[in-house]
Amino acid sequence: MMWPFLALIDVLFTVLAMLLAPVIALFVRRDGYLPPWLWWFQTPDSRMDGCNGDAGFCASHTASWWTYVLWQWRNPAAGFSFWLGQTFDRPTFRHWGNLQARRVPTYIPGAYLTLVTDQKGRCAFEFSATWPSLFGRCINIRVGWKLGNLLRDPTERIPICHRFSPLMQRGKTENQPPAKAGFFTSQDR
Structure with a gap:
């Protein structure tokens, strides 16, 4: 199985995302998403304010630089984890x-x-x-x-x-x- 190797790469990228979260938050566009070149750090199913992905997080935070940092710390490098994922045919x-x-x-x-x-x-x-x-x-x-x-x-x-x-x-x-x-x-x- 490839999981240990993939998990190690993902952990390293996760650490990078957590360290860079304050900088990444500066690039959030008006629509709440990161630009395509930063997709590795974007949660695929939610904006960076969490309002598409976690109703509780959204209700307790307003869209701001700090909210984007917190969301990245909560879901570090989610786009990268998604990219390392896989699909199945009739699992x-x-x-x-x-x-x-x-x-x-x-x-x-x-x-x-x-x-x-x-x-x-x-x-x-x-x-x-x-x-x-x-x-x-x-x-x-x-x-x-x-x-x-x-x-x-x-x-x-x-x-x-x-x-x-x-x-x-x-x-x-x-x-x-x-x-x-x-x-x-x-x-x-």
Whole structure:
């Protein structure tokens, strides 16, 4: 698998994006997007004020240089991660663990591993985990590719991802029905 090599390149580019965020923010156009030559730093599905991609971020920030810096720190080099991503032709999924595990809007601790393959031999994985941490926050890990996007649209290009955060914000905990755990395929869900 090429993931370790691609992830290393993406991490290096992510660090560069975070360091350059104050400069990158100076180039945001009036329409809220970066010019094409800075597309590597642009979140593909949102303007730099976050209003297309995160309603909560948008509601708590007004379009300004500082907002653009914060958005780049939140989504560093998202265009580059998207470019390193891949597409699938009629993907087949295999899952292990608790697919309901998430940090927001409702916090459900747990972890899962998803593998996807297609008829052309392409494959990818996603490991995601969220566990309690300090100060009412959670540890959040997500490595591989954002395969959840394929569940929404199997033709979508999925970006590479790598995140480890020991103090991520988490939603409220509610009583949830027992999750289907263990191994199952996309045909089982």
